[in-house]
Structures are given as C-alpha cells and as structure tokens.
Amino acid sequence: MAWEIVIGLEIHTQLATKSKIFSGSPTQYGATPNSQASLVDLGYPGVLPVLNQSVVHMAIKFGLATDCEISRRSVFARKNYFYPDLPKGYQISQYELPIVHSGHLDIVLDDGNIKTIGITRAHLEEDAGKSLHEDFQGLSGIDLNRTGTPLLEIVSEPDLRSAEEAGTYMRSIHKLVRYLGISDGNMQEGSFRCDANVSIRKKGDKKLGTRTELKNLNSFRFVEKAIRVEVERQIDLLEDGGKITQETRLYDADKNETRPMRSKEEANDYRYFPDPDLLPVIINDELIENVRAELPELPNARTKRLIRDHGISDSMAEELTSSPAIADYFEEATKNTPHVPAKRIGNLIQRELSAALNREGLSIEGSKISPSMIGKLAQKIEDNTVSASAASTVFDEIWKTGGSSNVDSIIEKHGLKQITDMHTIEAMVDDVIINNPEQIIQFKNGKEKVIGFLVGQVMKESKGKANPQNVNQILRSKLSSS
Amino acid sequence: MHEATIAHLAQSLKDRKVSSKELTKYFLERISRLDTSLNSFITVCEEEALAQADSADELLATGDATPLTGIPIAHKDIFCTEGVKTSCGSRILDNFISPYDATVVSKLKAAGAVMLGKTNMDEFAMGSSNETSFYGVVHNPWDTTRVPGGSSGGSAAAVAAQLVSGATGTDTGGSIRQPAALTGITGLKPTYGRVSRYGMVAFASSLDQAGTLTKTAEDSALMLQAMAGADERDSTSLSAIVPDFSKAQKSAWENITIGVPDNFFDDSLDTKNAQLVKEALSVFEKLGARIKDIHLKHIHLSVPVYYVVAPAEASSNLSRFDGVRFGHRSEHAENLTEFYMKTRGEGFGSEVKRRILTGTYVLSAGYYDAYYLQAQKVRQLISQDFAEAFKTVDVIAGPTTPTPAFRIGQKTDDPIQMYLNDMYTIGAPLAGLPALSMPCGFINNLPVGLQLTGPHLSEEKLLKAGYYYQQETDWHNFVPPGYEA
Amino acid sequence: MLLNREDVEKLCLLSRLEITPEEMEDVSAKLSDIVNMVKQLQAAETTGVLPMAHPLDQAQRMREDKATETDHHEKYQQNASLVERDLYLVPKVID
Structure with a gap:
C-alpha cells in the first residue's frame, strides 16, 4: 500500500540574549550548577517575572523574516505541571495569543525545487532546568541554570512529506535564526532543539492519521533518522492491522529506535490560563518598523543575489550562504578582484579553507587567512602565476604562519611559480x-x-x-x- | 504611649520627647505581656527591632527622619523579610528564612520604621477568620472567644490591642478591611498595583494588594506614603505618580457624592449593622456630602466569581511549594510523584488544599470555559458596574461585613458560610479598586465597619473622607477592655 | 454529590496533594458545595463580554536586556533540605 508521510516540526530556539526572559540572570552555558539561578528562576515565594524587551524584538524579527503576522496584543499563559526541572510548577509560555503567527518559509529541496512550508506560529516561553541522572544514591540532581532561558518555539504546519524534507526545513530555520542573529544555533549546547509530529495516511486520504510526537531531536541527522525509523514503525504497525497510539516517544540513537516516554504516560491536563503576573504585550507599528529596519539580508535573498551578482552556481551559492559569516567572507574576498571569476574564490573557500577550519575545529571567524589573501591567491591562479595544486600549497604555508606571510613571498620562497616555458x-x-x-x-x-x-x-x-x-x-x- | 497614633508618636519622636529605642522596648514589653491571649504574632524580632531603633534614633538626631522613622510596626507574615522566618501561616514554610526583603518591607525600612515582628495570618491568606493558620487561631481583643477576621487577623488584632502602632496587611477578597472592621480599626486596601507585590507571597496574583492596618485614616496615609510607588520588579505595579496623601487628606473639604448600593443592604446584613452604617452616612451628610442610591447589577455574583478566580490562580501560585528548594519536605516518599503528594499533603492545611483542588477543577479540561472563563466575564461585568456608578458618584459606601465578629469555630465546618463573610469586600479587588474600612460603631461591644470604595487611584479621596469622618466621630478611639494599660 | 471520590482523586493527582482516606469524604462534600455555589455563574448572561484577566487595562512593561543578577547559590541553597555538588536533589526522575 502507498503511504503518505505527514510531518510537522516544533523547533525550540534559545534566543541569544544577555539575560533571561523574566529575570536578570546571565545565560552563559556551562556555569557551576545553580550559579545562574536567581530567586525568580528558582521560583522563590513572592518573586515576579519581568519581561526582557530583547526577546520581543527577536520574535518580531523572526516573524518579519517568515512573513508572519505580528500580534499587536499577545498574552503569556501558564502551563501547569509538576516536574523537578520546572521550579514554579508551571512554565510561562504563550498559548492562545502567540507573538507571531501565520507565516511561511521557502525551502530548497534536494532536487532544486522550492517548497513553501507553513509556519503556524512562533511563541515565546521560558526554558526548563536540567535533571542529572547520575547516581546520587538513587536521587536525581537538579541544575536550574537553564531555567528561564528565553525560547522561541517555532511550530510548522504539517507540510513536510519526508524525513529529508524535515531535515531541509530544520536546516533552513537554523540558517535563518543565525542570519537574524537571534540564536547561536549551537546544537551541542541545546540552543536549537526539535520535536517532530509524525503520522502516516493512505495516499489520497484527506484525514490526518494519528500522530506521535518524537522528543528532543538534537541534530539534523537524528531528526531524519528518527523520523525514518518512526515512519517504518508506523507502517509496519498499520500493515499488521494495528493502531497508532497518540503518544510522546523518545528517539534512542544507539539502538536507532523510538520508544514511549514513561514519564509522559499519565494523561496531562496543563490547565493553561493567562499569567496574572504579566500583562498583555502590546506591539505598535513603530516598534515593528524599527525592527524591520534592523533586518539583515535573509538567506534565500542572499543566495539569489550571489548567483546573480557573482555568477556562481546554485549549489555553490547555497553552500556559501550556509552562515552569514561565510557569505560575508566570500563577498569580502571578491571585493578587490574584479578580474577573477568569483567561482575561483568560492572553490578556495569550499575546499582549502573549509578543510583547514574543519581540521582545527574552527569557525570561519577563526580563520587564519584573511578574505583579501584568498582573493589574492585566486588572482594568482587566474593569471597563471600558480597552478591550482600549487595554490593549495601556498594556502597551507600561509595558514602555518598564522596568516602573517604574504602570497607573493610564499610563492617565491617555495619556488611555486607555474612553469610556462x-x-x-x-x-x-x-x-x-x-x-x-x-x-x-x-x-x-x-x-x-x-x-x-x-x-x-x-x-x-x-x-x-x-x-x-x-x-x-x-x-x-x-x-x-x- | 500605646494609645497614641503614628501621627502623634512621630511628633513626639521629632520633638525628642521619646526615643525610638524607648518606644520599641515599650511595645516589645506589651507584646510579651499581652499577646499570649491573642496569638497575633508568629515571630517577634527583638534584636533586629532594637538595632533598627538605634539607627532610627541616629536619623532622628540628624533631622533626616520621615514621619515613620522610629515608629514600631509589624508585617503580616506574608511579606518576605531577609534573614527572618517568613511562614505565610503555613507548615510548608515553617522552616523558611527569606533571603530577601519584599519591596514593601525594604521601603518601610528605608523610611525608618522599626519592625517588631511578623503577624499571624490565615494560611497563605486563605481565610476570613484567622483560624486556618498553622500557628493557631488569633483571638479578637474585643472578645477573645471570637475571631479577629482574616486573613490579616494577626495584624488587625495587634493594632487593635495596641501592641504595635500600625501593621501591613494584604487584601485579596477583604483580608485587610474585614479584620479591620471586626477589630475596630482602620484598614486600607489601595488600588491594585499601587503598592508593589514583589516579595509578597502570592495567593491570587490578579487580586492581591498590600495595604495598611492602623488606628486612623491619618496613619493610613503616612504608611501608604512609604509603601506606594512603581517597582521595576513588579510588572503589574502602577507607574502613576504618588501624591502626598497626608496633605491631600487634610485639604479643605469638598462636597462629594456618596453612592449607596441597595445591594449592600440585603437580608444578609445584620439590622443593627445596617443602622450604624446609615448613621455614619448621616455624618457625611452633615459634612455636606450628597447621598445617592445606586444599584450594582452583578455584585451578587462577586462571591462565586471570587471563588473561581482566586482558587484558580492560587492552585498555580502554590505549585512552587514542592519541598525541593525551600520549605517542608516529606521524609516518607518512595518515588517522585509520592514525594510531591506527601510533601504538599503534609505541608498544607485543609483550607489551602480545598482551594488548590477547587482551582485545579475550574481550570481543568472540560470545565475551563464553564467556570474560569465565565468567571472572568462576570468579573468584567462587575467591574463595568462600578465604572458606570463612578460616573455619577465619587465614592461608594456600605458595610464592610454583614455581622460583627463571630465565634471561633462557628463557621469552620461550613466554607460557604465563611466565604459569604466577604460578600461586601470582594467587589473592590475584583475591579482593582481601592477601599477603606473604618469603625462606625458597636453591636454588643463588638465593633463594625463602614466601607468606602473609590475609583482607581482615588486613595486621596478615600483617605480624606476617612480623615474628616474621624474628626467628627470617635469610634476609632475606643480601646478593647484589658488592653488599656 | 457533584464530585465523587474518583473526581477528587484525579484532582489530587493533578495538584500533587495527598488526602488521607479519612479526609476524602469531607473533602468531596465540601468541594461539591463550593462547586455548587460557583455554578450560579453559569446563569449570568455574558454573550459578547470580554473575559477580564486583569484589573488594570495596561500593557506589559519591559526590562532592558542586561545581566543584573550575581551568583548567590550557596545562600539560596541554605533553604533546601538536600543539596549535593551544588545540585538540588529529588527522587529519581524517569524520562
């Protein structure tokens, strides 16, 4: 039987603020346990939340970038449940009136086609703390440093039709939030996490099948793998005459399987209601226009512009715009080299530079070679001073010296000048x-x-x-x- | 000395006729001698009080004093006080030492007031009789077999028995005004947001408001002056300018229109109580006020609205008491769920449990619309009724309670009867309005109160009406027998 | 009674409150009385009325994004019954 896969993603993005969403605690990762948990974060008796204005600006930024409607009035609500990483016994989130809603994002599929994915809503909420399961004589340890870190939860429409599409969408959102400068997107540190709602239905059916929610998929690869294995499970189950239970499941990467979460078994009733400690967030035109003026060029627009202005291929443009810093580097390198095809510069970045960065675990900001040096090196290839393979040697030599030597002297010193005789x-x-x-x-x-x-x-x-x-x-x- | 108002004591301190240290010692002695019959204090802070008195005396010597510098006061044990036990009348916080001061506490400290201790209260401010405290019943100084009202019953009893010159309280459904009425003192619940809620253990966040319990309206103005103002730690505090309340209340009398809702004079009201309120209104008439009959169409629904909204918010506010970071922790749990259930089951008393369960019920799936949402809509209607009334009247007057103080134990087994005690006081907090209760006579030697409710931010008007009324009457000067000396 | 034992037990679990078997009947009876009392709200005509979540018609004030808090975890943890290696301890959490 032919099955159609239906996936919606809920992406939790930590917002890159200096302080928490409702308190003045810092948000650094990896601090001594509970050293960044203020009285507000700890849910002490009598304390009250005060909203950080940056999170509102960041949410508006995201909304504008995804053609969302910006709610002129949004409301914080309490989601009530007991869990040790949730000190107040409720999470402050947005429920009925999220800050932005009804937008969309275009993603480029592997075959080069563009698909528009609906964004149902994005709402602000506070992150929970962490439970540490190492043994304390049968007890768990609770670190509340992460409590109150601002999150933007981005909820997609169930528009994704395969694990690959889900992966592509997640990468596109990841790219977008980093372009917008609203999140560092660091997945190892949990700044960018994803839950997937997965269901299947017979091809042609209008009605959605029963879905399961896969929790905490913390890498692009895991999202795709978890969805694939969950879809297989659902298909096997239905084809054997079984029924899907609506439940929350956890992906086990080691076993490559999903299993129901034990703690979520008991039926939850979150009893959402408007948080009386917080008033409605009112957003006026002026604020929206101020935020709009700060919007950087967005990834899709930048990709298109690089193709148009620099004559590079779609795939090269896509790769060079994977982060704003790489695209900046590329454009900087092309600045003073009008006679060099940008493709040469792109090649040097994609091959030599990215290999060197990978080798040393650096991001592009840590590059030991300046964009203008890359431009110059490309120039030397273009005018036949060096061959492409000799250019690689030049690159390595400059890198070794930490970027302090110049292109000409390295060519001279190592006799790398191309033989044209x-x-x-x-x-x-x-x-x-x-x-x-x-x-x-x-x-x-x-x-x-x-x-x-x-x-x-x-x-x-x-x-x-x-x-x-x-x-x-x-x-x-x-x-x-x- | 104990019979003096804050205004008088401030003058004596300023004139150096008495030192803050002398006053502090004097009142500490009264507490240790007289409070055994009342149980109005949970904690007495002798050492801290004497140290604060010393600093106050220094300030008084340099002339940098405010009218509260050196005045002995007490805080309801709902306000967090750094380094001092803050129990909220509950077993679950019996071992809780607050690491910080509530804004109200730090403001009164900054004004130089001397904190003698923390007063008894209904557990988590849930009660109208001070019988739900983990620390035992508070007795009404007018008749120790009767309740002082609640939930700020300890503050009210302490001020009435003159163990302290003034005290803070909190009012969610009447918790300042009702005990003030039942103990014969003046209680002010300001406009919602006038005073910061930061550091006040939350009961129902959209209703809670800190206020004052004092002998007179003149003293209320002095205390409110120090307490009021916007607080960057409380998003719901008002940024409105704080006027000079004392100056405003003593300004020349202007004729006001007083609205009297027929709804407040129904069958539930004790006939003698009704008569005393009418007499009080005639005092205002003599002052030149116009009395106008009004009708508040939905006010009869204020009790049910309150008993949906307040428990709903409380059920969520009280979730933080789980024994992990502070407070009582059960020693008998096998697993996480049991740990929560036992910790909270052991830590909370029966009234608090009842309200948490009620709140959980009205918010739960399937009941939210019928109860919580409907209550919010009726709350809107009640609020609109007040707004409509204030288009034609300056203040609304009526009784504070339906009857004088009832006997200890009389209503403990009937929550509904207990709740109905707040029928006249619940409207103001639902609409966020300021309201003042002051003594207007006695029924069988038990005091009753007159309540004045005003529009948002009309504290000046209420305090002025109170001040002028107390110039014409002397109900506020009566002292309960046994506490004269 | 409006609320039977099973209803109350469900509420107790949601609110994480233990009620002893002896208390159960009394709690059910009193909760039923309260629910019965608040039921009169349902007769009120509220079509078109906006729910009032807050007594003041004001907008949320916002704070500048600055880290103003410093580390006091040792002081704060003095109120906790069980702390080890800076962590609050609870019975084992199961995912």
Missing part, C-alpha cells in the same frame, strides 16, 4: 612518455582515459608547477604525431 614542459613530457610505455599503448588503442594519468605524472614531475592545460596540449600533440 614550453621547452621545460616538453622535456618533462618526453620523460613521462619514455617511462610509461604500457599506458602509451593503451592510449593508442583508444583508451582515452589514460591521458589523465599521464598528465598527472607530468604534474608530479613538475612538483605541481606546470600548467596542466599546457601539459595536456603538448602530450596530445606528441602522442598523435609519434
């Missing part, structure tokens, strides 16, 4: 022809591919300094004339 290249080609008789016969018998091997041999001989186009040309003419 035809006689020298001819001599090297002759050597290779003599030393590889077998490949020469293969080529003459029509095995065209061997040419690549032979060019490689010449390049090796030249220590990468020969111009590969010249080599190719000379090699072919010699082989056809002999």
Whole structure:
C-alpha cells in the first residue's frame, strides 16, 4: 500500500540574549550548577517575572523574516505541571495569543525545487532546568541554570512529506535564526532543539492519521533518522492491522529506535490560563518598523543575489550562504578582484579553507587567512602565476604562519611559480612518455582515459608547477604525431 | 504611649520627647505581656527591632527622619523579610528564612520604621477568620472567644490591642478591611498595583494588594506614603505618580457624592449593622456630602466569581511549594510523584488544599470555559458596574461585613458560610479598586465597619473622607477592655 | 454529590496533594458545595463580554536586556533540605 508521510516540526530556539526572559540572570552555558539561578528562576515565594524587551524584538524579527503576522496584543499563559526541572510548577509560555503567527518559509529541496512550508506560529516561553541522572544514591540532581532561558518555539504546519524534507526545513530555520542573529544555533549546547509530529495516511486520504510526537531531536541527522525509523514503525504497525497510539516517544540513537516516554504516560491536563503576573504585550507599528529596519539580508535573498551578482552556481551559492559569516567572507574576498571569476574564490573557500577550519575545529571567524589573501591567491591562479595544486600549497604555508606571510613571498620562497616555458614542459613530457610505455599503448588503442594519468605524472614531475592545460596540449600533440 | 497614633508618636519622636529605642522596648514589653491571649504574632524580632531603633534614633538626631522613622510596626507574615522566618501561616514554610526583603518591607525600612515582628495570618491568606493558620487561631481583643477576621487577623488584632502602632496587611477578597472592621480599626486596601507585590507571597496574583492596618485614616496615609510607588520588579505595579496623601487628606473639604448600593443592604446584613452604617452616612451628610442610591447589577455574583478566580490562580501560585528548594519536605516518599503528594499533603492545611483542588477543577479540561472563563466575564461585568456608578458618584459606601465578629469555630465546618463573610469586600479587588474600612460603631461591644470604595487611584479621596469622618466621630478611639494599660 | 471520590482523586493527582482516606469524604462534600455555589455563574448572561484577566487595562512593561543578577547559590541553597555538588536533589526522575 502507498503511504503518505505527514510531518510537522516544533523547533525550540534559545534566543541569544544577555539575560533571561523574566529575570536578570546571565545565560552563559556551562556555569557551576545553580550559579545562574536567581530567586525568580528558582521560583522563590513572592518573586515576579519581568519581561526582557530583547526577546520581543527577536520574535518580531523572526516573524518579519517568515512573513508572519505580528500580534499587536499577545498574552503569556501558564502551563501547569509538576516536574523537578520546572521550579514554579508551571512554565510561562504563550498559548492562545502567540507573538507571531501565520507565516511561511521557502525551502530548497534536494532536487532544486522550492517548497513553501507553513509556519503556524512562533511563541515565546521560558526554558526548563536540567535533571542529572547520575547516581546520587538513587536521587536525581537538579541544575536550574537553564531555567528561564528565553525560547522561541517555532511550530510548522504539517507540510513536510519526508524525513529529508524535515531535515531541509530544520536546516533552513537554523540558517535563518543565525542570519537574524537571534540564536547561536549551537546544537551541542541545546540552543536549537526539535520535536517532530509524525503520522502516516493512505495516499489520497484527506484525514490526518494519528500522530506521535518524537522528543528532543538534537541534530539534523537524528531528526531524519528518527523520523525514518518512526515512519517504518508506523507502517509496519498499520500493515499488521494495528493502531497508532497518540503518544510522546523518545528517539534512542544507539539502538536507532523510538520508544514511549514513561514519564509522559499519565494523561496531562496543563490547565493553561493567562499569567496574572504579566500583562498583555502590546506591539505598535513603530516598534515593528524599527525592527524591520534592523533586518539583515535573509538567506534565500542572499543566495539569489550571489548567483546573480557573482555568477556562481546554485549549489555553490547555497553552500556559501550556509552562515552569514561565510557569505560575508566570500563577498569580502571578491571585493578587490574584479578580474577573477568569483567561482575561483568560492572553490578556495569550499575546499582549502573549509578543510583547514574543519581540521582545527574552527569557525570561519577563526580563520587564519584573511578574505583579501584568498582573493589574492585566486588572482594568482587566474593569471597563471600558480597552478591550482600549487595554490593549495601556498594556502597551507600561509595558514602555518598564522596568516602573517604574504602570497607573493610564499610563492617565491617555495619556488611555486607555474612553469610556462614550453621547452621545460616538453622535456618533462618526453620523460613521462619514455617511462610509461604500457599506458602509451593503451592510449593508442583508444583508451582515452589514460591521458589523465599521464598528465598527472607530468604534474608530479613538475612538483605541481606546470600548467596542466599546457601539459595536456603538448602530450596530445606528441602522442598523435609519434 | 500605646494609645497614641503614628501621627502623634512621630511628633513626639521629632520633638525628642521619646526615643525610638524607648518606644520599641515599650511595645516589645506589651507584646510579651499581652499577646499570649491573642496569638497575633508568629515571630517577634527583638534584636533586629532594637538595632533598627538605634539607627532610627541616629536619623532622628540628624533631622533626616520621615514621619515613620522610629515608629514600631509589624508585617503580616506574608511579606518576605531577609534573614527572618517568613511562614505565610503555613507548615510548608515553617522552616523558611527569606533571603530577601519584599519591596514593601525594604521601603518601610528605608523610611525608618522599626519592625517588631511578623503577624499571624490565615494560611497563605486563605481565610476570613484567622483560624486556618498553622500557628493557631488569633483571638479578637474585643472578645477573645471570637475571631479577629482574616486573613490579616494577626495584624488587625495587634493594632487593635495596641501592641504595635500600625501593621501591613494584604487584601485579596477583604483580608485587610474585614479584620479591620471586626477589630475596630482602620484598614486600607489601595488600588491594585499601587503598592508593589514583589516579595509578597502570592495567593491570587490578579487580586492581591498590600495595604495598611492602623488606628486612623491619618496613619493610613503616612504608611501608604512609604509603601506606594512603581517597582521595576513588579510588572503589574502602577507607574502613576504618588501624591502626598497626608496633605491631600487634610485639604479643605469638598462636597462629594456618596453612592449607596441597595445591594449592600440585603437580608444578609445584620439590622443593627445596617443602622450604624446609615448613621455614619448621616455624618457625611452633615459634612455636606450628597447621598445617592445606586444599584450594582452583578455584585451578587462577586462571591462565586471570587471563588473561581482566586482558587484558580492560587492552585498555580502554590505549585512552587514542592519541598525541593525551600520549605517542608516529606521524609516518607518512595518515588517522585509520592514525594510531591506527601510533601504538599503534609505541608498544607485543609483550607489551602480545598482551594488548590477547587482551582485545579475550574481550570481543568472540560470545565475551563464553564467556570474560569465565565468567571472572568462576570468579573468584567462587575467591574463595568462600578465604572458606570463612578460616573455619577465619587465614592461608594456600605458595610464592610454583614455581622460583627463571630465565634471561633462557628463557621469552620461550613466554607460557604465563611466565604459569604466577604460578600461586601470582594467587589473592590475584583475591579482593582481601592477601599477603606473604618469603625462606625458597636453591636454588643463588638465593633463594625463602614466601607468606602473609590475609583482607581482615588486613595486621596478615600483617605480624606476617612480623615474628616474621624474628626467628627470617635469610634476609632475606643480601646478593647484589658488592653488599656 | 457533584464530585465523587474518583473526581477528587484525579484532582489530587493533578495538584500533587495527598488526602488521607479519612479526609476524602469531607473533602468531596465540601468541594461539591463550593462547586455548587460557583455554578450560579453559569446563569449570568455574558454573550459578547470580554473575559477580564486583569484589573488594570495596561500593557506589559519591559526590562532592558542586561545581566543584573550575581551568583548567590550557596545562600539560596541554605533553604533546601538536600543539596549535593551544588545540585538540588529529588527522587529519581524517569524520562
């Protein structure tokens, strides 16, 4: 039977504020347990919440970026339940009147098609603390540092039709919140978390199937894997004549399976009601326009602009705009090199730079090579001063010196200047022809591919300094004339 | 000395006829001698009080004093006081030492008032008789077999018996005005938001308001002056300018129109009580006020509205008492759910449990619309009725309670009868209005009160009416027998 | 009675409140009386009336985004019965 998969995501984004949503506690990650829990965060008797204005601005920013309606009046409500990481016994959240709603985001699917995903709502709420399950003689330890950290919960429409689409949507939201500067998006530290509502229905059915909620999917990969395995489970269950139970399930990455959460089994009744300690948040046109004026160029717009202005491919533009910092770096590098195709610069960033950053676990902000150096290096490739492989050596040498050396002196010092003298290249080609008789016969018998091997041999001989186009040309003419 | 008002004592302190230290010692002695019959204090802070008195005397010497500098007062034990036990009348907070001061406490401290201790109260301010306190019943100084009213019963009894010159209280449905009426003193519940709620253990956040219990309206003005004002720690506190209440209340009399709702003179009202209220109104008439009959169409629904809204908010506010970070913790639990249930089951008394369960019920799935949402709508109607009335009258007058103080134990087994005691006082907090209760006579040697309710931020008007009334009458000067010396 | 034992037990679990078996009957009876009393609200005509969540018609004030609190966890934890390695301890939490 053909099944249709229906997925909606709830993404919890920690907002990058200096203080908590309702208290003046700092929000740094990894502090001594409970050292960032003020009386308000601890839910002490008598204390009251006071709203941080930055979280409101950040939510408006997100709303504007996703074509949401900004609620002129939104209300904080209490969600009541008992849990040790929830000191007040209720979470302050938004329920009936979220701060922004009814928007959408375009995502680029793997086949290059664009799909519009509806955003039902995004609401503000406070994060909970953490329960630590290491053994304290059968007890759990509670750290309330995270309590009250501002969250924007972004709820999508059930518009996603595969695990891959869900992954793409999650990446797009991740990219967006980092572009907007409203979240650091750090998934290891839990700044960006996701729950997925997953159901299946017979192709063509209008009615949604019973859904399960997968909790706390903390990486893009896990989201896709968890959804895949949950969909399989649901299909198997229905095809065996079973029924899906509406429940919350936890993804176990080690076993690659989902299982029901024990603590959520008992039926919850959250008894939402407007928080009497907080008044309605009123947003006027002036505030919206002020926030709009601060909006940066958004990822989709920037991708399109890079393609248009720099003539690079869709996929390169997509990759270079994966974070605003990378795109900034790229654009900076292209600034003083009008005669270099931007693609060359893009290649250097995607290959050399990203390999070096990965190797050292750095983000682009930590690059030891400035954008203008990359531009210059691309220039040297473009004007045939160095070959692409020699450029890689130049890159590594500059990186080693921490960016303090310059491109010209490295080329000079290591003798990496491209050999353009035809006689020298001819001599090297002759050597290779003599030393590889077998490949020469293969080529003459029509095995065209061997040419690549032979060019490689010449390049090796030249220590990468020969111009590969010249080599190719000379090699072919010699082989056809002999 | 004990019979003097705050206004008189302030003058004596200013004139250096008495020192704050002398006053403090004097009142501490009265507490230790007389409170055994009343049980109005949960904690007496002798050491801290004497230290505060010393600083007050220094301030008085330099002339930097406010009218409250050196005046002995007490706080209802609902206000957090740094380094001092803050129990809220509950076993669950019996071991709780607050690490911070409530805004009301720090403001009165800054004004130089000397805190003698923390007064007894109904547990979490839930009660109208002070019988629900973990620390035992408070006795009415006019008749110790009777209740002092609640929930600020300890503050009311202490002021009435002159163990302290003035005290703070909180009012959610009548918790300042009702005990003030039943003990023959003056109680003011200001406009919602006039005084910060920060550091006041929350009962029902949209209703709770701190206020004063004093002998006179003149003293109310002095205390309110120090307590009122916007607080950046309380989003619901009002940013309105705080006027000079004492100056305003003593300004020349202007003729006002007093609205008298027929609803307040129904069958529930003791006929003698009704007569005393009428007599009080005639005092105002003599002053030149115009009396106008009015009708508040939905006020009869204020008790049911209150007993939905207040428990709903309380059920959520009291969830933080779970024994983890502070307060009583059960030693008998096997697992997490049991831990919560036992800790809270052992820590809360029966009235508090009843209200939590009621609140949970009216908010739960399937009942929310019929109870909670409907109550909020009727609350709107009650509030609109008041707003409509204030288009033609300046203040609304009526009785504070239907009867004088009842006997201890008389209503403990009938929550509904107990709740109906607040029928005249609940309207004001539902609409966020300020209201004042002051003594207007006696029934069988038990005091009863006249209640004046005004529009938002009309404290000046109420305090002025109170001040002028007390210039014409002397009900506020009566002292309960046995506490004269 | 409006609320039977089962209703009350459900409310007790939701509110995490233990009621002893001896108290149960009294609690059910009194809760039923209260619910019965507040039921009279349902007769009120409220079509088109906006619910009033708050006595004041005001907007939320906001605070500047500044970290103003400092670490006092040792002082605050003096009120807690069980603390180890700066953590509050509770019976084992199960996910």
